[in-house]
Amino acid sequence: MKNRYLQLLIIAGSFFFLLLLNTPSAAQNRYFEESEKIFAAAGVAEIRIQIRPDYLAYILAEENEDSDSLFTATMLFKNNEITGDTLENVGFRLRGNTSRGSHKRSFKVDINEFVKGRDFYGLEKLNINGEHNDPSILRSMISWKLFELAEIPASRSTYAALFINNNYYGLYVLVEHIDDEFVKARFDGPMGNLYKCLWPADLTIPDQNNYKEVSGGRRTYDLKTNKAADDYSDLKNFIEFINYADDRTFAQRIEEVFNVPMFMRFLALNTLVGMWDDYWFNKNNFYVYHNLRSDKFEFIPYDYDNTYGIDWFNIDWAARNIYEFGNEREPRPLVTRLLAIPAYKNLYSHSIDEFINGIFRKADQAIYLESWHTEARLFVQIDPFYSLPPYNFTYNGDWENALTAASGRHVKYGIYDYIDRRIATARSQLRTGPLPLQILDLTVSNEFPVIGEQVKISCTVTSNDAIDDVECVYQINEGVRQVLNLARDADQSQAGAGEVIWSAQLPALQKNESMRFFLRAKGTAGAWSLFPKDAPGDPVQLFATDEDITYPIVINEFMAANDSALVDEAGEFDDWLELYNPADSSVNLSGMFLSDNPENHTKWMLPDTSIEAGGFLLIWADEDGSQGPLHANFKISRNGEFLGLYAPTTEGNFVIDSLSFGPLWANVSLGRVADGGDKWDFFESSTPGFSNATTGVFENQNASFTADIFQITAPFPNPAKEKFRVGIHVKTGEKVRLTVHDIRGRMISDKTVFSKKNAEQFVEFDCTQWAVGLYFIVAVTNGERVVKKITRLR
Numbered sequence: 001m002k003n004r005y006l007q008l009l010i011i012a013g014s015f016f017f018l019l020l021l022n023t024p025s026a027a028q029n030r031y032f033e034e035s036e037k038i039f040a041a042a043g044v045a046e047i048r049i050q051i052r053p054d055y056l057a058y059i060l061a062e063e064n065e066d067s068d069s070l071f072t073a074t075m076l077f078k079n080n081e082i083t084g085d086t087l088e089n090v091g092f093r094l095r096g097n098t099s100r101g102s103h104k105r106s107f108k109v110d111i112n113e114f115v116k117g118r119d120f121y122g123l124e125k126l127n128i129n130g131e132h133n134d135p136s137i138l139r140s141m142i143s144w145k146l147f148e149l150a151e152i153p154a155s156r157s158t159y160a161a162l163f164i165n166n167n168y169y170g171l172y173v174l175v176e177h178i179d180d181e182f183v184k185a186r187f188d189g190p191m192g193n194l195y196k197c198l199w200p201a202d203l204t205i206p207d208q209n210n211y212k213e214v215s216g217g218r219r220t221y222d223l224k225t226n227k228a229a230d231d232y233s234d235l236k237n238f239i240e241f242i243n244y245a246d247d248r249t250f251a252q253r254i255e256e257v258f259n260v261p262m263f264m265r266f267l268a269l270n271t272l273v274g275m276w277d278d279y280w281f282n283k284n285n286f287y288v289y290h291n292l293r294s295d296k297f298e299f300i301p302y303d304y305d306n307t308y309g310i311d312w313f314n315i316d317w318a319a320r321n322i323y324e325f326g327n328e329r330e331p332r333p334l335v336t337r338l339l340a341i342p343a344y345k346n347l348y349s350h351s352i353d354e355f356i357n358g359i360f361r362k363a364d365q366a367i368y369l370e371s372w373h374t375e376a377r378l379f380v381q382i383d384p385f386y387s388l389p390p391y392n393f394t395y396n397g398d399w400e401n402a403l404t405a406a407s408g409r410h411v412k413y414g415i416y417d418y419i420d421r422r423i424a425t426a427r428s429q430l431r432t433g434p435l436p437l438q439i440l441d442l443t444v445s446n447e448f449p450v451i452g453e454q455v456k457i458s459c460t461v462t463s464n465d466a467i468d469d470v471e472c473v474y475q476i477n478e479g480v481r482q483v484l485n486l487a488r489d490a491d492q493s494q495a496g497a498g499e500v501i502w503s504a505q506l507p508a509l510q511k512n513e514s515m516r517f518f519l520r521a522k523g524t525a526g527a528w529s530l531f532p533k534d535a536p537g538d539p540v541q542l543f544a545t546d547e548d549i550t551y552p553i554v555i556n557e558f559m560a561a562n563d564s565a566l567v568d569e570a571g572e573f574d575d576w577l578e579l580y581n582p583a584d585s586s587v588n589l590s591g592m593f594l595s596d597n598p599e600n601h602t603k604w605m606l607p608d609t610s611i612e613a614g615g616f617l618l619i620w621a622d623e624d625g626s627q628g629p630l631h632a633n634f635k636i637s638r639n640g641e642f643l644g645l646y647a648p649t650t651e652g653n654f655v656i657d658s659l660s661f662g663p664l665w666a667n668v669s670l671g672r673v674a675d676g677g678d679k680w681d682f683f684e685s686s687t688p689g690f691s692n693a694t695t696g697v698f699e700n701q702n703a704s705f706t707a708d709i710f711q712i713t714a715p716f717p718n719p720a721k722e723k724f725r726v727g728i729h730v731k732t733g734e735k736v737r738l739t740v741h742d743i744r745g746r747m748i749s750d751k752t753v754f755s756k757k758n759a760e761q762f763v764e765f766d767c768t769q770w771a772v773g774l775y776f777i778v779a780v781t782n783g784e785r786v787v788k789k790i791t792r793l794r
Helices: 015-019 030-039 054-059 139-149 180-186 233-244 247-259 260-272 333-339 344-356 360-381 395-399 415-429
Strands: 006-009 045-050 069-080 085-095 104-108 125-129 157-164 165-175 194-197 221-223 286-291 296-301 440-445 457-464 469-474 483-484 499-504 514-523 528-531 540-543 554-559 575-580 594-595 616-621 641-644 655-662 669-672 680-683 711-712 721-728 735-741 747-754 760-766 773-780 782-793
Touching: 030 157, 030 165, 030 180, 030 669, 045 104, 045 165, 054 069, 139 157, 139 165, 139 194, 139 260, 157 360, 157 747, 165 360, 165 528, 194 469, 221 415, 233 333, 247 260, 247 333, 247 514, 247 528, 247 554, 260 296, 260 333, 260 415, 333 344, 344 594, 344 735, 360 395, 360 415, 415 440, 415 554, 440 514, 440 540, 457 469, 457 514, 469 499, 483 499, 499 514, 554 641, 721 735, 721 773, 760 773
Parallel strands: 045 157
Antiparallel strands: 006 440, 045 069, 069 085, 085 104, 104 125, 125 165, 157 165, 194 221, 194 286, 286 296, 440 457, 457 499, 469 483, 469 514, 514 528, 514 540, 554 575, 554 669, 575 616, 594 641, 641 655, 669 680, 711 721, 721 760, 735 747, 735 773, 773 782
């Protein structure tokens, strides 16, 4: 058996970064790699919109300020990373709420409304915010930066100078749009439901149980993904739980349905920046996302210009009690019930303390604020809308002094004064106590037990609180959930200071049985902590087997940066990997899994297909299963990551083959030098669907004939849409057989020509009936063999 002893270990460190963060690394997702060219670039970007004057007049007309109608336009974008990219047929419209009635409007650019499937450095939409309430044009920028530094899933932002029809419209804040690409980049697993929650989204039971209730012409909880299904049952179950669960059940199971530790971290930072136009005070401006991997809801912040002392309620937000920041006259069940549990209230306090002694310190924030203030100076000075009503901000007064002085009216603080007062009052109000327990690790004595074998599990628990209970919640096959109590282990020799090892014997599994389980632990402060962090949706799994099962299939070659080398049947240049069967008989792949995450062995199940003896199978890693059964639900990062092939769950779900790799170049594959062998190397000429061995097969892209015996030219044109031709040259004059094969090795064309002795001749192929994709032309004569590649486009 493989892996007779398994240890799942999380290294101890800061409480929060141990257990709470459930965002995949940026290296796992090309979205971050591309979009960072927009949001991480220094300086002020430039956005130029060209739009028909009558379209622009309609957008800006006062009577149309509530319209979301999109109009076609052309966008040019450039910054210090992007020299100047032009997109035609983008959608352009107004966005926002109160800004629609201001002189300085906010706008949205829709990249793929009129050109389906298109993105701009990973982004499908751009939010161009005027920040008309904020004389500093800094408040949302610093708020988003703090969320990033705290590793809380939230939008990124940058400055942009906006021009429309060559007229300067002022300095704007470009804010990352929250959509399916946003959540895919931050949460692993299938696409769940994403809800945009606007006033009056208080998470109470809606009137007549109508979770699709409409307010202000749009749904209060507006579903942004999986719209065709329009299924709100998950949101209904979540809201009913936080409203109806009794106190004991709520404390025990809230972390099974909601990412509480991350939310408490968010809530602390939200309070410090003084964001009142939020869920807690104003039942407004947030998203919730149902993370299908963990089966928990995630909370995502939204819209942060009303912060750092901006006020419309005559409330001093810099001094407001950190435990009573919300609206005490209205129900907010999510926050109220969480803060009623001492451990979660203490966790909130712990985050407040961490931030005011870390990223929220004035000196830390000033690094960004001073830099942005300098970058923005010229752009604000000539901003044509900055000084217009209703606020009549002045450059020399309001903007120049925005860091140190209030502007009056709704701007009650300069940013630095707000930070000083908020830190001082928060510190005076702060009350601390025992935190939720931490389950640091899990040890399983046998990952693949044989029939009837008992498995011991043990875990290390630590906290500044006394430990009340440690439990294992398990389920055999699809049976009911059961609870097993753990006890203090007799051997505490491996426990560190403040740590206790707990253990138990799991029930023995019978043939073909599997067990899914997770751990939970409770201290006297009342909260139940879970392990692993993505439980219960992604628990620990055990499988019983009765023999040492092996599979011969290997990952043989892959390409993580397919910029222009190989197109799939949809005409797209997507990542790919190749499986190889070195056995002397066919192997069925049904039930096996591929994954780019070593912690998720069941990420993508292979279809019911087989690889013949010595055969190959190409898999597209493009996150687009709609294109066919051989399209996986993950991509391969060109920055390097992990690939694994796993056995079916009925056979133990063990690792069949896996590898980790570093950065790869564009259009270069990494493959085994000998098919199925141990040695890997880079291939500038990849061989998807064919042997990696090149003996007797070569590809010469030169059109000149230099071979002593036999040569064919590269196909022309390549890529081709309707027809292409190749040239052949045989010095001795022989019969030449030309066959064309698709990516799976199936022959789709067969021609035989009689070559002229020592002369050039050309053979034409009609490819109009071929599917879009890569093909191989194989020329054979007198024992010699040459292979060329041709790509067919629409």
